[in-house]
Amino acid sequence: MSNNEIVSKVENDRVLVLERVFDAPRDLVFQMFKEAEHLKRWWGPKGWEVPVCTVDFRPGGVWHYCMKCEDKNQGQFYGMESWGKGIYKEIVEPETIVYNDYFSDAEGNINESMPSTLIKMEFIEVDGKTKLVNRSEYVSAEALKTVMDMGMMQGITETWNRLGDLLASLK
Structure with a gap:
């Protein structure tokens, strides 16, 4: 597996x-997921920004x-x-x-009509690098198909590319 390549x-x-x-x-990659200031710099596909981001990084936190x-x-x-809530x-x-992980509205109310994910x-x-393994479990094959049909693979690829670019700039 080369850098920038997502294996799915x-x-x-x-x-x-x-x-x-x-x-x-690993410590640096992990840090990118735990603080709002970092997430605002890379979360989301190309051309999308994160104007609102709050993180309470603890079990039970949102x-x-x-x-x-x-x-x-x-x-x-x-x-x-597009609002989300974890x-x-x-x-x-x-x-x-x-x-x-849920789709939500601006107030944080969960959108029950959209698939949630564990x-x-x-x-x-x-060897000084970090392998990130992301397991997303959906309630059904249909729920997984729904997000795939929404372009989730392109979105995650672009999102992780933005993370990779940010990490490279911080080295």
């Missing part, structure tokens, strides 16, 4: 496993954010907002983050 597979028809190696120490399309070249998406279940620094992220040190 589906397990049991409803678990999406994504892996990528980042050329940065991560609430808004992604907004600022790229006029994205046509119908320009100006669109509720942390388990945190082991700098190894693991487990949280429930996400487990593992940060594995490999």
Whole structure:
């Protein structure tokens, strides 16, 4: 697996496993996920910014954010907002983050009509680099298909590319 390449597979028809190696120490990669100031710099696909981001990084704490399309070249998406909410279940620094991920509104109310996800992220040190393994478990194969059809793979690829660029700039 080379840098910038995401390896993906589906397990049991409803678990999406994504892996990528980042050329940065594990502590630094982990830190990028725990502080709002960092997340605002890279979270979301290309052309999207994060004007709102609050993080209470502890089990039971909430991560609430808004992604907004600022790229006029994205046509119908320009100006669109997408709100999300994570509720942390388990945190082991700098190894693991487990949280429930939801679509939400600006007040943090969960959108029950959209699929939720149980996400487990593992940060594995490999020769001074970090292998990030992201397991996203959906309630059904249909729920996974819904987010895939929404362009989730392109979105996560662009998001992780932005993270990789930020990490490279911090080295």
